[in-house]
Amino acid sequence: MDSLLQQFLQLPKEQRQSYLRLLNQHPQRETALHILLTLPEQISWLLAKEKQDGAQLQFLRQKAEQRLALLLRLLVFRKTMPEPSVPVQSAISPQPPLEAFETRFWKSDSFSLELPLFALSGQDTPEIWQWQNRDGSRQLSIQVTDPLIGRATVYDRELLVYFCSQLCQSQVNGSGALPNRLRFSVADFLRDTGRDQGGRSYRAVEKSLQRLCNTEFAYRQQGLAEVEQRLLVSWFKLASAEEQKIEVELSAWLLEAVQQRQVLSLHPGYLQLRKPLAKRLYEMVRKHCGRQREWRIGIDALHLKSGSQASRREFRRMLRTVLAEGPLPGYQLLWDASRDQLQVLNRDPLLPGFHPRLKSGRMIWRRENNHASCQSHGTPPTLRREIIRKKSR
Template identity: 35%
Template sequence: MTFSHTYGSAAKALALCRQREEEAAERIAQRRKDQLDSLPADVDPLVAQVTLDHQVSGTMMRARTLAGARYGDSLNEAREIPLARWPLDTLGYRKGYMPDGTKNAGRLSPNRHPQRDFFVADILDAAPKDDLASMEHPLFALKAGDRRVRRYERKGTIVEVKPGVDGCATIHDKDVWIYCISQLMVARDSGREDVGRTVRFTAYDFLATTNRSTDGRGYERMANALRRLSGTRIETNIATNGRRERAGFGLLDAWRVIERDHDERMVAVEVTLPDWLWRSIQAKQVLTLSRGYFRLRKPLDRRIYELARKHCGAKQPKWRVKLATLHEKSGSVSAEREFRRLVKALADSNELPEYRMTLDAKSDSVTFYARAPKGARAQIADLLGETKKSVRG
């Protein structure tokens, strides 16, 4: 048997394996869709979503037959219906490694969920999106438990943040905004008519989408985030959708739990976004974020990514900013010396999604380069320019 014949047979076998994997994935997706489509019209969609979410998460559960769960029934009432065992779908990753085979770096949390008249947020795998105004200006605290009244002024823009009884909303709490914006933008683009600033979603889907743990602590932290978002008050003159006004608003107008399971965890949640944010969504004043954003552990790392994404977009290969300006825009309360150390640590780690960072001690500035080829070309050009200057000097 010749080498070419052996190689050709192996290639065919590999192609066949890949084809079988794709067919299996399609069957699983179709089966999940068929399960939802086959339910009676009066089945509560939230009960259905929660049950299937538990199935997909790989948690073995004894779920009640959904065909008996009528709209408006609580989960406790649904449990009185005969049991049905759902199949288990588990995902096994090597300890200390990410699904793509790379080691779990210290600055990044593990990717826990790689597969994966109100508006029901039921869109799977929506791309993360953030509003431009809060990306540019520091509305969210970078330190948990921050109870200071913060005032930010820059080029005529004024932002005053007043904490509630539970403290200021943090940049990790902002995940609720990002999740809702992502769902609403996809729904608007697809022509759905039920889009509005009151959003209803399952707690499990939020936790999985934002790469949070789905144990009891995850649900408790989500409840605390909702309290801080509702309690934090903002006064600003930032314009959204062409409308500028000096107004005060909460980061959430309202929130409530729709259902609870037997452990008293939140199952479904309804939130009402402030009109200020809703105008940004209506005007499509949003940007798509990297999914790696939700893996950034440190609040400052998240804030710096937001600023880099805002200023180094699709058409810009790089963004250079003075360290003092970056410090001001970030909203960090650290001293300048400590802020410089933190920025250098992030640059040295090379773990900022979509961007490479360099810190120039001479000019006391930071440059962000897009990881795309255009960013690499810009970085090479800058290095060549510095080399020429040093040779001339």
């Protein structure tokens, strides 16, 4: 057995507990992993970091992670695994499978639906990314703690949708105050979101959790206090012989959104969208169109709101590809070339609306009742209403 592990097992229980708690805090995780490297390996780590040798850093990190996994197994075998740093009652067990829920129980906070918190591509990983709306009243800054891990993408967002849905279900069931920690089974998440349940998918979930913890945002809006938080505070793999379970600590911004009911239902088909721009388009449409029958947006505003780092010409090409593939879940997308706008039509047949004849008469009445048209036409209002009735027939 490695002498490093032997030395660690001989430490007092309190020191082992402090070390494992340090691993849960993402900013200190790299420092904690250094303890499981020999002195020559730590020197190699520092030299690779200076030379920005990603391959060597990844190799040493994997070696430290392997020793950590072995150490945790040894602690379980010796029955010396420390208790979690947060009492168990602060975490809740997984809810029933979401596939048994009604459609309305796929939930997302409206904050991340509107703002481009997530990258459309895994290549969009600058250490600091700045965004602001056209009048500059809203500003967003995205920063990654470790460039090698990268920024959270729209695919990683599905985990936050899953957590938000669980919190909303807990709120509906009247479970009291919302917990800041959730425990979930990776197998349940993969099944509920329609993903493959192979080993590669399990590793992809862990990488998504790493990117969520690695991504910090700072949001400024005129008249409001500045918000600086991580997308996800931390995550911790629980030792279980039956299935792989993970405990996550949620950020305050997500808990606040659920508590204040600033959430929207998502169509289950959203999780099946595979193109990143299609997923981002659905998020914007769901936030801005909502229950309206129609919503329009120009190409420049759409490019800005999407958060895409592609050129305007490339963005047009990607948009044409998405439009050619058919409608989004619940919405029909049309391109109005004369106005250079995207037109969104709500396909929900249960939306309230006017009878076509009444709707036609109502639109004519609005035009005719305008003050300017009253002066130009010179027709008495009673006669105009009679004309409107005849036109609507």
